[in-house]
Amino acid sequence: MTALEETAVRSAQPVSLERANYGDRVFKLVLTAAAFLIPILLGFLVYELWSGSRLAIDRFGFDFITSSTWDPVAEEFGALPLIFGTLLSSLIALVIAVPLSLGVAIYLTEFAPKAVRQPVAFLIGLLAAIPSVVYGLWGIFVLIPVLRTTAFPLLRDALGFLPLFQGAIYGPSMLAAGIILAIMIMPYVMSVSREVLLAVPNTQREAALALGATRWEAVITAVVPYARSGLGGAVILGLGRALGETMAVTMVIGNRHEVAASLFAPGYTMAAAIANEFSEAVGDLHLSALAFVAFVLFLVTVLVNAGARLLIWRVARGSGAGSSAL
């Protein structure tokens, strides 16, 4: 570099930097504000929930999450059946939706003919645009009659030796809620999984195939392990949605404050209880108990998400080691 060029660069730099700096600073400010807005909002939300539930916290304390009584007249409140229902219905949803969505995503990225890929992905994405109340109505009018008259009796005949599939069949039940939730979270899990699998470099597949793997083996040994953490993220997204879903669940779950072993028995979830009782709750303690339920729901969501992330983090570390070995 000549001296002349050097001075030219030096004199040019401050000017352009200064101009860039101005825009940069505004840009940074805007982004910072946007980034902090959400945590601040969350902080307010937590504070509001906590202060709203003070009355119930003082009154019931820890018993709130171990008691099953929910009696607005006597003002006795316990949320165990609600917590149980939220966790169990979400678990059922994951058990049904995750294998299906992953299967669809793997098929669409690895096996499906080109002409099929886009249309099918688009149609599944459409499922996400359906309002949950429509899912609920569909559940009441279509799903539940089928479950009650056909699917549940078959399940009871085949698997009736398990306590999960015993007892009277009403239709509205924990299992019905889990199935509706599974259908609702599938498009999310499927879409994200598909994006993650698409992002797996082709060299990964080619390397596996070059070693003599079949396509199936290539997917299982090279593609899926590479995408593990992303796939885990997809599942978490679905789980978060299942935990908080309200309208469709309350329409099909039977709304009964009870912890039952059978999946055919009606249950209740936290979100459903809040939606059902909040508008007509009159007593201060009743309202406060509902706020407490919301607070517990928030804590449960945070805990479950943190647990799931931890799991993924550990699995992802394992996959890193695996891929380096490969």
Added chain:
Amino acid sequence: MSSRRLSCSLLLILVMLAACSSDDRGRQPGESRATGSSAALTGAGATFPNPIYTKWFDAYHQETGVRINYQSIGSGGGIRQFTEGTVDFGASDAPMTDEQVAAVKGNVVHVPTVLGAVVATYNLPAAGNAALRFDGPTLADIFLGRITRWSDRRIAALNPGVKLPAQDIIVVHRSDGSGTTFIFTDYLSKISPEWKEKVGKATSVKWPIGLGGKGNEGVTQQVKQTDGAIGYVELIYAISNGLPYAWLKNAEGAFVEPSLKSVSAAAAGARLDPSTDFRVSITNPSGKDSYPASSFTWLLLRKEGGDSVKVRLLRNFIRWMLQPPAQRMAAELHYAPLPVPVIEVLQKQFP
């Protein structure tokens, strides 16, 4: 370019936030200043009378220019907002309790507007087309889980000649808090001491048995789809959806078909004192035509204080509502209108 777009969206957020906060704080003074022909009153509360209130407020606006905004957020919310003074009037399907009245220092007037009633609807194809008949104690024991089969002796004794199958009874109730539940549990509490002690009356209660359906439609679907189910729904909903419903035995021992007429008769049979505060339950009243599971729905006004213009406007509306044209609108929308004795008492209280 992207930074400009971002700052644009940030600006939008700020504007929205500003709009929100001004919505919260600025609305009250802004509207209380409004007077004369552009005057606006705000109210909130019960969802059950929302269709007739909307109709009345619209008709009243066209006649007088006074605009009344009503938000059907539920009775509980109505009482809460009324107590906090964020609305000019509240509306509720259940009268305020003594503690709630104490919370507003007794500064409340309950004005009944129309009547609601609850019917027991069922799905029992084996029993044919005949309307089933129940009395209060039997109904209470069904919903308490004491009577579990349709062929129970007590049901059979009330329904001679009806073929009752040896089938399990599946109870369906409302899962959401509702005035319908209040009327139903109020009635059962009056009839059955055990119900009163174990369950009590409220907009949501601890149900001993059964499935919860969301809203009248949720209960209805559940009952329609389940052979052997029994539930309870609002009378108007049952009529307009052609549901089968049971006759109930009233205080005078007569079986009464639920209808707008028998519900109005119940209010007339309640025999109100001229100085009543209308905070009364009219379930299980006297009169042999009275349908026993019915109740008023109320507007909640302040007795004193507040904006004098608004007080005057609200009183004008009440007088207007008691006139025959407004009462006819209620009947057109299938609400049981107030009976003449109640209107007379109200007219004396709102001269």
